[in-house]
Structure formats: structure tokens, C-alpha cells
Amino acid sequence: MRPTVHDIAAEAGVSLATVDRVLNGRPGVRRQTVERVEKAVHRLGYIRDLTAANLARRRIYPLVFIIPSGPNSFMRVLEAEIASAMQRSPIDRTSIRIETVPPFDPDAIVRVLDAIDPKTVTGVALVATDTEEIRAAVDRLIDQGVQVATLVSDLPGSRRVHYCGIDNIAAGRTAGNLIGRFCAGRSGKVLVVAGSLKLSDHMDRASGFAAVLEAEFPDLAIVGPVETNDDADTVGQAVGAALDADPAIVAIYNLGAGNRGLIEGIAARPARRLSVVAHEVTEHSRRALADGVFDAIINQDCGHEVRSAIRVLKAHADGLDPLSDQERIRIDIFLKDNLP
Amino acid sequence: MRPTVHDIAAEAGVSLATVDRVLNGRPGVRRQTVERVEKAVHRLGYIRDLTAANLARRRIYPLVFIIPSGPNSFMRVLEAEIASAMQRSPIDRTSIRIETVPPFDPDAIVRVLDAIDPKTVTGVALVATDTEEIRAAVDRLIDQGVQVATLVSDLPGSRRVHYCGIDNIAAGRTAGNLIGRFCAGRSGKVLVVAGSLKLSDHMDRASGFAAVLEAEFPDLAIVGPVETNDDADTVGQAVGAALDADPAIVAIYNLGAGNRGLIEGIAARPARRLSVVAHEVTEHSRRALADGVFDAIINQDCGHEVRSAIRVLKAHADGLDPLSDQERIRIDIFLKDNLP
DNA sequence: GCATTCCTGATTTACGTACCTCAGGAATTG
DNA sequence: CAATTCCTGAGGTACGTAAATCAGGAATGC
Known part of the structure; x- marks a missing residue:
């Protein structure tokens, strides 16, 4: 059986409350005690049950997608994929909002980024043009603890946590x-x-x-x-x-x-x-x-990109690192014979 | 807020226990009452919280992968991908066993299939040669309530729930x-x-x-x-x-x-x-x-195939249907420039 | 020496669901 | 009419974790 917080508490000789404080980085625990708990975690190979944790804290992941408006077919397909991911929100505990901004307008993107409330949003995925102002706005969000991923087009030099797109x-x-x-x-x-x-x-x-x-x-x-x-x-x-x-x-x-x-x-x-x-x-x-x-x-499979963005933002919000293999977006070549 | 079983009980004017009986198909509920509950479910758009349910029933998904032994590189890569999925077992509540069988030996596969205990195994993924005996053995398992998916090579005519592979x-x-x-x-x-x-x-x-x-x-x-x-x-x-x-x-x-x-x-x-x-x-x-x-x-991306097999088997075990887009395995064309 | 702060333990409630027991009423059977 | 079966309600415990509250001991400050 997988060890639980109770096992950790017993092993470390502390109470459940202390284990909880250590695991969630809350204050009020002496350094030595912290170490005792951490050793017990390591010894027993404890892995927190994320689903139980999310249940207990009634956690949902509020995410924002920022994409260009306009007639570009690819972007509209992307939007449809996001909409389809929204339908699965109750299942994967997300709450997704789409913000469309006029294409080729960096200022509009910056305005949307700056309007994001870090207290109510855990992650942002955006299709960005590569400008200095956007880079700065992204870094500001990162500093406020919001996870930011770029979608389709990257923002090199920014501190975005992930790029969901092709090389x-x-x-x-x-x-x-x-x-x-x-x-x-x-x-x-x-x-x-x-x-x-x-x-x-x-x-x-x-x-x-x-x-x-x-x-x-x-x-x-x-x-x-x-x-x-x-x-x-x-x-x-x-x-x-x-x-x-x-x-x-x-x-x-x-x-x-x-x-x-x-x-x-x-x-x-x-x-x-x-x-x-x-x-x-x-x-x-x-x-x-x-x-x-x-x-x-x-x-580029934009359904994959959207699903990947969601997984990656959630994982980063939980302090986990995503499966690099699964999140790599391939450069698909389609001839008429292998079209899906 | 998402409705819970309590809301259903209130809406249908029945007790929690009755809602539970209906939702889990247990006996002891009059037909009219069943309908009342089902209507309430529909009206409120209730979706069972799978993570909470799995927590409550301490559910894990025991899965078996059957693949050929021998030096075939592709099969060894496949095995490595399964092994890598096994490392995530605690997170996705699976318990995966790999059975290797001599290649080109239908009888060996049938023996492994017949040895599977439907009480302790929820799903099987297998790389099968296309023979009548295997088809029959697969169908026997299906009849016993085990979810079976084919991997890499399909078994047309069998009742496998899914084929994880390319056309x-x-x-x-x-x-x-x-x-x-x-x-x-x-x-x-x-x-x-x-x-x-x-x-x-x-x-x-x-x-x-x-x-x-x-x-x-x-x-x-x-x-x-x-x-x-x-x-x-x-x-x-x-x-x-x-x-x-x-x-x-x-x-x-x-x-x-x-x-x-x-x-x-x-x-x-x-x-x-x-x-x-x-x-x-x-x-x-x-x-x-x-x-x-x-x-x-x-x-064919065999990491994707393995992950997809796991998702699909789990989904079918829960009576859900998987995302067809996500589970479609693409025919990748790689030139030296788009090699991942 | 006393108040204050810090650390820790104990205990409880909650999340949404599953599953169990017990009890009692209604309907059916003999 | 009694016995039995079927249906239902009520209530509880459990899963693994989060988070809150209360209390007490130790250390610290003055």
C-alpha cells in the first residue's frame, strides 16, 4: 500500500498537523522537525495523492487563453479546440476563459496580460507576436506567480514556463x-x-x-x-x-x-x-x-497543443514537471495518403 | 457550483442512499424512483466526480500488456515505453504488468489471455498476430468483462474495444x-x-x-x-x-x-x-x-500508443468514451529535418 | 517573574463519493 | 392474518488530504 500522511506522521513521530505544515510549506515548524518529516517522506517514498488533495481544497485551475481574432483559419481551429477542451472542464478541474485580441497588435495583448488577476488565475497560454513589451508583460505575470505558456509562436528570452508549438x-x-x-x-x-x-x-x-x-x-x-x-x-x-x-x-x-x-x-x-x-x-x-x-x-496538431498547454500549466501550478515526450509537438508531414 | 449527489437527492426527493443505488446500478429501487433520480441527474447536469469516487472505493486499474519477446527493436522500445508508464502508476492509479511471449506464436498469446483473471484485471492491451484462436480468446475475455485493446497490429472481427495503432x-x-x-x-x-x-x-x-x-x-x-x-x-x-x-x-x-x-x-x-x-x-x-x-x-509514436492504450482502457472500464482525436495514432513521416 | 511569541500536538470538519448497517413501511405471499 | 420480501430512509464510516481551531509547552523579551 502506498504510504499516506498518517504513515509519515507515525514514522516521523509528529502529528498530522505538523506533516501537513511541512508538506505545504506553511510556517510554524522548527527546522529539525522539518527535516525529520522530510526524511520520513523520503524513507517511505511518500507521494501526495493529488486527486485527494484537490478534492480536499476544492481546487480548480482557472486558465486563460489569449489568441488572435480575425479570419485566420488556423486560429479559428485553435479556438474550436480550446472550446472543446472547455467542455471537459468539470472532469479535469479547469475553468477556461478565451480572450481574443486583434491580430498583429502587441499593445492589445499587453493590455489583456496586465488585466489578469494573479489571485484568480493560475495559468495563461498565449499566441504572441515576438515583441519586447509582451516579453516584459509575460515576465511580470510570472513574477506574480502565474504560469505562462506560449502557444504556436514562442517568446524567446521571456521566462514563460513552456512553449507549446513546433520548432x-x-x-x-x-x-x-x-x-x-x-x-x-x-x-x-x-x-x-x-x-x-x-x-x-x-x-x-x-x-x-x-x-x-x-x-x-x-x-x-x-x-x-x-x-x-x-x-x-x-x-x-x-x-x-x-x-x-x-x-x-x-x-x-x-x-x-x-x-x-x-x-x-x-x-x-x-x-x-x-x-x-x-x-x-x-x-x-x-x-x-x-x-x-x-x-x-x-x-502542427493544434488539438494536441491546446491539451498540452492545459496539462503543462496544471503541472507547473502543482510544482510537477510534465512528460517531455508527451508534450513535444511534432512537425507533421501530411501527404494525401496519411491525412487523418 | 457543480451539483453533487446531495443535490440530486434533494431534487429527486429521495435519500442519498437511493441516489447511490441508482447511480451505481445496485438493486433495491423501484422503477419509478429510478426514473425520478435519473431525471434529476439530467436536469441538474450532474457529472460524477471520478476522482472522488476512485478515492472512496480505493480504486486502481490493474492492466496487462502482452507483447512479443525477442530482439525486434521496435518491440523493445514499446516495452521501454510501458515501463516508463509504470513509473507513473501511483499517479494515475494503474497497476501494470508486462507479459512477453515468443513472437509469431499464437498459442502462447492464447495461453496468456486465458490465464488472465477477470476478477483482478480490468484491461488488457496486446500486440496480436491475426489468427482465429486469438480472436476467440479476446472475445472470451470481453465476455468476462475485461477491456481489451489491440496494440500496433489490429484484430479485425474481434470485439476489442479499441485499436491503438496506425492504419x-x-x-x-x-x-x-x-x-x-x-x-x-x-x-x-x-x-x-x-x-x-x-x-x-x-x-x-x-x-x-x-x-x-x-x-x-x-x-x-x-x-x-x-x-x-x-x-x-x-x-x-x-x-x-x-x-x-x-x-x-x-x-x-x-x-x-x-x-x-x-x-x-x-x-x-x-x-x-x-x-x-x-x-x-x-x-x-x-x-x-x-x-x-x-x-x-x-x-508510429509508440509512447503515444502506450499512453493511449492506458487512457482508453481506463475510460472504457469507467464506461466513458475516450477523446477520439487524442487517441488517434498518426502516421508520422520523418525526414532528417523533422526528426524529434 | 510575567507576558509574548514561536513551535507543536490534538482534534475536528470538510471535499464528493462509495458502501455498509439498521430500521421500518409497503407490498406480496401463503 | 402472519410471514416474507421488496423498497426506502437515516445514519454512519471511509478514502487521503487540507485547513481550521484550541491548547499547552518552550523560548524569548523586558
């Missing part, structure tokens, strides 16, 4: 490798389309992609990156213009959003034979893959 | 698609290496692969499948012999184990330019991918 440099490299191989032998140009190079994830993908092409596929030259602010129509126009202007383009890598526009741009020029790699499985990209318009999609 | 036809198709694209333009032959075509997963991969090549890459002809019983040395010899005998081979798909042998066979013939796709990330295959010997690895 975007590696994602860019993966795209480069795919396009390089799919173009096997053909030489020509690759059009790179991005949302905004001010987003660290987009920047990372672009540089990873460029590095692989340069090192391993010298016959392919990069055109771009073209910036589109993740707007589908802008993507469509940019792609159309580039294709018309440059017949040497044999491949397209869209590392940002706006796949609908990309698909339309390609569909309008059926004579071109192109290798196309894009990001994120959404309604549009899924169909494009099935139809052979896209050759591969690089994906 | 192997789709995996084979994915391999076909990759090899077809990697060989872009080159025509020639593809050597297919399998462990045993009596394993349904191997059979499925082979047929998925063949279907895609035939439909989409008619310039590539299949040689094989060669059967190797998943033995690395046999794989090495078979690959060497095939390459020496047939200079038209431009690609290899190893859909089974024994990657070490495959790597050796290829390394001994450095002049050949080959596209190679294999399964499962292990120590050997990881290095081969990094070194450019393999072009891609198709993988």
Missing part, C-alpha cells in the same frame, strides 16, 4: 527538403510566401527553408519571401503575379496562412506544373491535398 | 507516395521487404504500397515482397542479393523490422543510388536518416 526552423527545413526532393532534377525557382516576417515563426520557417535549399538543392533559387499579412486575397494576387512574371517558378512554399488564395492563384493557371507545400490542415488545404493541388502539408 | 494500408500508401515522388521521373524497380505476410499490418502495408505505385507511378515496378521474419541478418542478405541480381532497382521499401540489416546491405554497395523508406524510428534508423542512407521513415 519552426526545423519546419522550414522540412519544407525545403520536401520541395527539393519533389522537384528532383528539375532546376528553377521556388516562390516563398509568408504572412509577416515580424512573426518569429514565419521568420524561422523562411530561414530554415532557405538554409536547406542553399545547402542541398543548389539548382533551386528562392523568389521572395513575399509578405501577405496572412490575407488570402493578397496571397492569391501575389502568387498570380509572381507566376505570370516568372515562368521559371517550379515550386511554391507558403509558410503562412491564406491557403485559399494560394489555391485560387494556382487553379487560375492550370498549365503550370508546380510542387506546392503549405502549412496547417484546414478545410481548404485538406481539399487541395486530396485534389493534388498541394503536394504536402506541414502541420 | 497500415494508409501507411503503405504513404510509403508508395513518398517513393514515387522521390524517384520522380526515374523508372525502374522497387524492392519491397517484409517481415511476414501473415502479420496483418505487414500485409496491409504491402497492399497499400502496391496500390499507389500501380495507380500513380506506373514507371515503378515492384520486386517482392521478400519475407525475412523481421530478422536483420536475413534482411541484409536478401537486400544484397536482390541488388546484385537486379541493377534496375532504384528504391527500397522495408515495411517490417530489421533495419540494421538493410543499412548494412546498402552500405556494402555504395555505388547504387537508391531511394529508401523504412518504418519506425529506432537507434539504427535514426542514424541512417541523418546520414542520408534512408530518405524517410514512417513512424
